[in-house]
Amino acid sequence: MSLFWRDIKLSMRSGGGALLGVLFFLAVIAVVPFAVGPDLNFLQRIGPAMLWIGALLSTLLGLDRLFQAERDDGSLDIMLMQETPFILTVFIKCAAHWVATGLPLVLATPLLGLLMNMDLLSIGAVSATLLVGSPAITFIGAVGAAVAVTLPRGGLLVSILVLPLAIPVLIFGVSAAYAAVEDPAPFLPPFLILCAITMFFAVIGPLAAAAAIRASTD
Amino acid sequence: MRIFAENLSVKRGEDLIFKDVSFELVPTESLTISGPNGVGKSTLLRALAGLLPIDNGLFEIQYDETELKPEPKPNAEYCHYIGHKNAMKAELTVLENLSFWQRTMAQDETVDEDLIMPPEAAVELLGLTHTLDLPFGFLSQGQRRRIALAKLFVSYRPVWLLDEPTAALDKSSSDNFAQITNRYLEKGGIVIAATHVPLGFKEVKQLEMTPPPLNESFF
Numbered sequence: 001m002s003l004f005w006r007d008i009k010l011s012m013r014s015g016g017g018a019l020l021g022v023l024f025f026l027a028v029i030a031v032v033p034f035a036v037g038p039d040l041n042f043l044q045r046i047g048p049a050m051l052w053i054g055a056l057l058s059t060l061l062g063l064d065r066l067f068q069a070e071r072d073d074g075s076l077d078i079m080l081m082q083e084t085p086f087i088l089t090v091f092i093k094c095a096a097h098w099v100a101t102g103l104p105l106v107l108a109t110p111l112l113g114l115l116m117n118m119d120l121l122s123i124g125a126v127s128a129t130l131l132v133g134s135p136a137i138t139f140i141g142a143v144g145a146a147v148a149v150t151l152p153r154g155g156l157l158v159s160i161l162v163l164p165l166a167i168p169v170l171i172f173g174v175s176a177a178y179a180a181v182e183d184p185a186p187f188l189p190p191f192l193i194l195c196a197i198t199m200f201f202a203v204i205g206p207l208a209a210a211a212a213i214r215a216s217t218d
Numbered sequence: 219m220r221i222f223a224e225n226l227s228v229k230r231g232e233d234l235i236f237k238d239v240s241f242e243l244v245p246t247e248s249l250t251i252s253g254p255n256g257v258g259k260s261t262l263l264r265a266l267a268g269l270l271p272i273d274n275g276l277f278e279i280q281y282d283e284t285e286l287k288p289e290p291k292p293n294a295e296y297c298h299y300i301g302h303k304n305a306m307k308a309e310l311t312v313l314e315n316l317s318f319w320q321r322t323m324a325q326d327e328t329v330d331e332d333l334i335m336p337p338e339a340a341v342e343l344l345g346l347t348h349t350l351d352l353p354f355g356f357l358s359q360g361q362r363r364r365i366a367l368a369k370l371f372v373s374y375r376p377v378w379l380l381d382e383p384t385a386a387l388d389k390s391s392s393d394n395f396a397q398i399t400n401r402y403l404e405k406g407g408i409v410i411a412a413t414h415v416p417l418g419f420k421e422v423k424q425l426e427m428t429p430p431p432l433n434e435s436f437f
Contacts, residue, residue: 001321002317002318002321002322003318003322006307006310006314006318009310009314010307010310013309013310072303073303073304073305073306073307074301074302074303074304074305075307077264077299077301077303077305078299078305078322078323079322080268080269080294081267081268081294081297081299082295082322082323083291084322
């Protein structure tokens with residue numbers, strides 16, 4: 001638990017980058033209307049998809065430092081030597097990372113939804129799907145971050161490694177968000193699958209990340 | 219309690235870093251490992267800390283029959299490891315760093331309470347009380363190293379693995395550290411340190427590591 005608060009505190013301090021993700025998210029969404037033109041109906045239609053893509057990319061942005069920063073200053077070694085199972089340590093780090101970088105994205109979504117001319121229901125749907133979907137991206141990203149922990153320029157590699165695995169999250173997230181507005185499609189099934197994906201990766205992610213880090217110590 | 223290492227060898231990839239390293243230590247004893255650069259001192263310490271796989275040989279922390287046998291746990295959990303890196307976050311203050319490690323390193327409840335100090339006392343012991351509320355990143359190299367050493371006192375581990383603990387320390391701080399370490403040794407601690415300079419510990423055993431003869435197939 002002390003690790004959780006330390007990581008939150010670190011992300012708030014200088015160079016922590018808690019708000020970097022939100023700024024990037026804002027930048028991506030803000031340029032979309034300029035790129036696709038002032039067609040309000042069109043913006044409304046692509047809104048949920050754009051928000052999801054923006055959130056996905058922003059989440060991936062800071063993930064590569066998740067373990068690398070710990071490795072660079074030697075903290076990772078000490079954590080590996082403790083009684084606390086390392087899987088649990090990884091899980092707590094992911095949770096803290098999500099609260100510091102993922103949650104602000106969810107909170108910023110309503111505001112950015114207005115930029116995309118979305119109505120209230122659709123904004124609510126996107127926020128809800130991001131709330132349950134974005135932790136999955138963090139957990140998947142943790143595996144990538146763990147694999148790339150020894151690489152000096154792992155940032156882009158992490159994104160590329162992680163993106164294919166994050167596609168299902170994107171598909172079900174966006175389809176649930178659309179289902180809330182378009183009448184015939186049901187909202188609940190894709191939403192529940194999204195929840196299931198998140199819970200699945202909450203277990204598999206830390207497991208794989210812990211194994212990858214243990215294998216890469218040198 | 220007894221530490222026992224026999225014919226240890228460690229490989230990194232295909233390369234044999236060292237082989238046939240043996241030593242034996244009982245409480246109150248310390249071991250200093252010396253040898254030229256690149257001979258594998260740090261590798262040996264990391265292997266003892268469980269951070270690198272031991273390729274061959276035996277490393278055990280044994281308990282006598284008379285002693286209360288604790289639950290078996292990995293060797294690493296008996297050890298403090300201070301590597302080249304200080305394992306502190308530059309953005310957090312000294313106090314925050316040390317209290318984090320104190321809470322993260324699980325404490326053994328059977329241990330005497332006077333062996334575990336609050337972070338403030340540990341920092342005072344190393345003479346850096348005035349830095350408690352400064353971010354770790356503001357400190358000089360020597361001060362950083364002393365704070366890293368203060369980590370040894372905020373939680374108790376019977377075995378200390380130190381990798382050049384006094385690098386960057388001035389004469390008086392390293393003397394001070396030697397004194398503190400000797401007090402810890404008297405209370406039944408074990409210290410294994412890799413070093414180039416005499417550390418001034420009591421009950422010192424020496425382990426001189428020599429580079430292995432070059433493999434002929436190498437040429």
